[in-house]
Amino acid sequence: xxxxxTKEFCLDLLREKGETLRTQGRYPKRSDFxxxxxxxxxxxxxxxxxxxxxxxxxxxxxxxLLEKNREKRIRAKRKKNQNR
Numbered sequence: 001x002x003x004x005x006t007k008e009f010c011l012d013l014l015r016e017k018g019e020t021l022r023t024q025g026r027y028p029k030r031s032d033f034x035x036x037x038x039x040x041x042x043x044x045x046x047x048x049x050x051x052x053x054x055x056x057x058x059x060x061x062x063x064x065l066l067e068k069n070r071e072k073r074i075r076a077k078r079k080k081n082q083n084r
Contacts, residue, residue, distance in 0.1 A: 005044070010037075010044045011055050014045075014052065014055035049061075
């Protein structure tokens with residue numbers, strides 16, 4: 001299949017598949033697409049969860065990455081100190 005992929009085309013692919021899967025109550029998976037489609041979607045839109053967010057299928061994550069990393073370091077230090 002020799003299609004001309006663009007960012008908009010990839011977003012449309014995700015949205016169309018999302019509409020058909022809405023009745024099943026799930027988001028599109030990589031396995032719902034061909035390897036070629038997945039490669040183009042990820043190249044234009046990034047990792048799969050971010051691609052679903054860009055297509056408006058999944059709510060954007062609101063976590064603060066710095067805060068998340070800080071909490072992770074604290075948990076790791078506490079676990080390390082408990083094992084001493």
